[in-house]
Amino acid sequence: MHNSNIFIPFTFLILIFRFSNALDCSSPPKVIDVNQSGEGGSFRTIQSAIDSIPKPNTQWIHIRISAGTYTEAVTIPKNRPCIFLEGAGSSSTIVQASYHDRMSTSATLISLADDIIAKDITFKNTYNNPGFAHANVVKMLPASAAKVEGNRSAFYNCSFKGVQDTLHDHSGLHYYYNCYIQGAIDFIFGDGQSIYEKCAINFTTGIDGPIRDGVITAQNRESAGSTSGFVFKECTINGINGKTQLGRAYGPYSRVIIANSYLSDVVRPEGWSTWNQLEENLTYVEVNNTGPGANNAKRVKWMKTLSEEELNSFLNISYVDIDGWINKQRNTNNF
Incomplete structure (x- = not known):
């Protein structure tokens, strides 16, 4: 483990400029x-x-x-x-x-x-749908x-079900609250700047699916200056039919933070994979998690730690809620 130097306040100024042109949807x-x-x-x-x-x-x-x-x-x-x-x-x-x-x-x-x-x-x-699978072999695509892909997108109490590439969190500011996301291979992937709060993440190939290992996230941050990343807070990670890594690097600066969450023993001990990217450029962080899968003793040595200020900059809703668009949407639509 080592401290990262990725917290650059100027990038958040860029973020505000990039995402500040919110459309004023009429009511x-x-x-x-x-x-x-x-x-x-x-x-x-x-x-x-x-x-x-x-x-x-x-x-x-x-x-x-x-x-x-x-x-x-x-x-x-x-x-x-x-x-x-x-x-x-x-x-x-x-x-x-x-x-x-x-x-x-x-x-x-x-x-x-x-x-x-x-x-x-x-x-x-x-x-x-793996119901047709025989033994432990199945071709998944x-x-x-x-x-x-749109900016300022929010999902509440929704479920996303698939096996491979279930949720393509492509790009933009996104907020997922109390959602259920199911899959086996890179099933949350893309270059979104997203917070997943109180979500249930379920690794599975299906009730009748084959037993095989998989990967939950494949985050595609392309540059050191990019503000994108996946943040999981107060989530649960469970699964059946195999073991899973928490993530692998779909992009050269891939970033995933998991905090205050429950990780079952479905999580593989090493936790993460470079997927042939440079270790020093990747930002994979686990903080204050519980459960048998949260044991970091055998995690990859290049996992990063953040200062309290750095961590709060990602865990705070302001990481995605530029200009308060989340409450504005909720209030306008009466929920």
Whole structure:
């Protein structure tokens, strides 16, 4: 272990400049309903409801999605920001598709616009459904449940289910609260600047899946000056059907911080992998965690430690909540 010199206040000035141009979505929100029966003039599919929104959009649109399983891929284009997708509960409103193609086009949810909220919904990619697997061998391919590229995107009480590359946390300021994220291989990946708070992270290939090792995160920070990183606070990490590393370096300056969380014995002793990147450029930090998987005795020696000031700069909600957009979204949409 050694101290890092990565805390440079100027980078946070860059962050504020980069993300300060928040769109002022007008209120009150316009309400649109989605129901598979089409009753009461509602839309039958989520995509048709999104397609009905004017572009460019500047008003909050509240899309209320009734309980049901919606077998469709959903795309929110860049010119339709200010959308609040609300389901009837993550166990009741399920959006699923079965695609494997380029990562940029094959997710069940592709969210490209800024100022997006999703609440009480499950997003699932069933392509790698391991129920057909025999013995301990199965070919798994990238198949994302969601790709989140827009800035100021927040997810509450949502579930993301897949096996490989489940949640493509591509880029932008993102906040995940009380979410469930399931997968086996690099299943939280990308270059987002994101806080995962009180989330349940479940390593699994599925109930009937093969026993194999995997990786939870693959964070893709590209430069020392980049402010991106994944922060997990007050989360739980569990799993079945094998053991998992906490992360490997998808980018040369990959950064992941896990704090005040519970780690089960599903976590491999070494914890992390360089994935052929330079050890000294990577920022993997574990602080105040509990559980059998939190034992750092056999962790990689190049794991970093942060000063209290450095650590607080990531754990504080201000790491993603530039200009207070999180409460502004919640207050405007009344939750």
